[in-house]
Amino acid sequence: MPMNLSDVALFCAIVASGSLSAAGRQAGLSPMAVSRRLAALERELGVRLIHRTTRSVALTADGETFLPLAQTMLDAREAATATFSEQHEGLSGVLRVTASHRIGRALVVPLAVRLMAENPRLHVDLTFSDGIVDIVAAGIDVAIRVATLQASELVAVPVADNPRILCAAPAYLAAHGFPGRLADLDAHACLTLHAMEAWTFRQAGHPVAKRIKGQLSASSVDAVHAACIAGAGLALLTYWDVAQDLADGTLNNLALEDAEPEHLAIWAVLPTRQQMPARVRRFIDGLKTELVVSLPAQGR
Known part of the structure; x- marks a missing residue:
């Protein structure tokens, strides 16, 4: 029997909220119903995921192991749903982008305006800074950067030359x-x-x-x-x-x-994750298209 992703999502909600009752309120379920569904997930996995007390919950060692796997499954479901719904209904959700002030004004803003016009359900949140923004902590989907990149766990996608x-x-x-x-x-x-x-x-x-x-x-x-x-x-x-x-x-x-x-390039930097939302992919593809122009001789 395939794993019930609704139960997986409920497990993640319990961990995020810190209690069964809070997760139940978010899902419109009673604490007893939440407890039964968590128990069903634990039986399916054959392990105990959460220690319950009357006041709090805490992850077991197996729960700690399962949590990132659960989040990956939910990310994959979201990406699949978005991919097929956006084929018919266009891009949706919030696209969060950071860039330098000049690159942001010259390239990001015009592209964001066009994407919003083409996709009425898409919202764009822009953060322009000449410093380096911690995109993981800030919840940014994509950072447009020019500086030479240092080794990190972030994913860097080349967009265009920028000598x-x-x-x-x-x-x-x-x-x-x-x-x-x-x-x-x-x-x-x-x-x-x-x-x-x-x-x-x-x-x-x-x-x-x-x-x-x-x-x-x-x-x-x-x-x-x-x-x-x-x-x-x-x-x-x-x-x-x-x-x-x-x-x-x-x-x-x-x-x-x-x-x-020195030769540089424009990069799209993403948080470390396997699934790229369609709105992020379309933004990066649009930026690449915008930048397909003749560069000066020294940049070719």
């Missing part, structure tokens, strides 16, 4: 000239982020950290970007920070003879 671009405003270049080689940066005003004393380039296939200096440093990419457009100096920004500026001539892409900026 760094050395750039400056035409007014600055008219007044101070173009740098030709990496060493020439010493003679230029370089706009920096706080705690970033060096820019990473590649020379002959090897990474090189070039120490930089300038009159202005800032805590955000937005501030560096604005100062660069205003003609305050050179900036090292990612392609998707400056794509529109390069296209309309607001900024110039500076190619050095002996070095190229």
Whole structure:
């Protein structure tokens, strides 16, 4: 006889709420009915899952082992239900996304607006931060990140190339000239982020950290970007920070003879889990489609 997933869900509700009566109130069941269904699940598994007292419940060792398996089964049921219902009714639920301010405004917001228009039952919750958000603790479905990723238990899906671009405003270049080689940066005003004393380039296939200096440093990419457009100096920004500026001539892409900026990518970072909700999958696919454009020669 197949396992009753309703009983599995009730078991998880007991653990989450801390009592049989609280789980029963959530499910519209009496405490006696909850107790009978928990006992039925335990008989099917052949183990005791929960110690009961009149005041509280506690997981047994077998219950501790079964809990993550139970949650996986419920996640799989939810994913299967969502997959087939969304084929007919569109995306639903809440899509929680975090990204940097610039990537969020330029890429995430337009895509979120389109997905909501196409799927009236879909809700989107956006968190924009230039810092790293703990997506597991915050309950985030997907984080859009550009920085080099560190080893972790999170799942990282590549979305698009996003090379760094050395750039400056035409007014600055008219007044101070173009740098030709990496060493020439010493003679230029370089706009920096706080705690970033060096820019990473590649020379002959090897990474090189070039120490930089300038009159202005800032805590955000937005501030560096604005100062660069205003003609305050050179900036090292990612392609998707400056794509529109390069296209309309607001900024110039500076190619050095002996070095190229570090190559980066845009990543979709997910919590560690086997099932990806359809709304998350559609968001990532949509982002990939948005980013299929020609990159500058150094990024190809």
